[in-house]
Amino acid sequence: MSTATSHPDIRDMLLDAAGLSLDKLPMLHVIFDRMTTHCAESLRQFAASQAYYSLSHVESGRIGDMLDAYEANAVCGVFHVPEWDSHVIVGFDRDLVFTMVEVMFGADGSEPPVDDERGFSNIEMRISQALFEQVAKALSTSFALVKKASFTFERQETRMEFAVIGRRNNLCVAAKFLLQAINRGGEMFVIIPQSALTPMRQTLSRSTAGEGTARDPVWTRHIRTEVNRAEVSLRAILEERQITLGEVADLKVGDVLQLQATPRSKVKLESSDQPLFWCHLGQAEGAYVVRIEDLIDLEQEFLDDILPR
Structure with missing residues (x-):
């Protein structure tokens, strides 16, 4: 054995x-x-x-x-x-x-x-x-x-x-x-x-x-x-429009730019050129305010920009 x-x-x-x-x-x-x-x-x-x-x-x-x-x-x-x-x-x-x-x-x-x-x-x-x-x-x-x-x-x-x-x-x-x-x-x-x-x-x-x-x-x-303590800047955009360089060169003090936006138009809230939320414009205590309504769908925004309307 x-x-x-x-x-x-x-x-x-x-x-x-x-x-x-x-x-x-x-x-x-x-x-x-x-x-x-x-x-x-x-x-x-x-x-x-x-x-x-x-x-x-x-x-x-x-x-x-x-x-x-x-x-x-x-x-x-x-x-x-x-x-x-x-x-x-x-x-x-x-x-x-x-x-x-x-x-x-x-x-x-x-x-x-x-x-x-x-x-x-x-x-x-x-x-x-x-x-x-x-x-x-x-x-x-x-x-x-x-x-x-x-x-x-x-x-x-x-x-x-x-x-x-x-x-x-x-x-x-x-x-x-x-x-x-x-x-x-x-x-x-x-x-x-x-x-x-x-x-x-x-x-x-x-x-x-x-x-x-x-x-x-x-x-x-x-x-x-x-x-969380880092400071960032927020920007509320009521409307964006495109004009030619020549139009920009012709601008002078006193000119009025016509906007298509109304008080009911959505306002885009972004930070560092990154879209974040859609907001509604309002007033409170004599100042303009925005109320966050919805998260911006970046994919949908991209499709809207490239697809014909």
């Missing part, structure tokens, strides 16, 4: 060896873009000054190489993701940490930025941990577009050699973000092993996945509010 033994899919093994192609994973950029919005929103509860996150770029490489670039210049948070059976690293460079400390303590940017190679203080480490916990929520919400995942904070490291989430020569995807606040900035990075993303590669490769749910409600409301 033989016992069946499960073996890794050969396709997964080949993909792990060759690495994922970021060009074929468009949903990763959607997820990280969504993450910037959530990170910016979460900072509002910590600071009065507005802080802006933006996705700088996404790249692939070796975990060790990615971390070595921040040696002695960053603090890292290590997170466990049980749904992926993997770990993730989130890091803040020195400029971001110093900027956020100033923002949280009410600085307005008038003082010169901190330029010090010292180690991070206890206060700076505690603020970093609070920020890591907010980033964990943003990651969880953003990756929910493709697969539910929880990011549990485990520890902080300031020495990159101790930020271990696997072999240093393993392939990873690194997303880098820029923070801007009080005329200063800093960088945040997220390192995810490619082995954690490989099982999701089919979902991440769908450019239309999650489009219905990718809209952020806060930004949607904000954009709608700003659009």
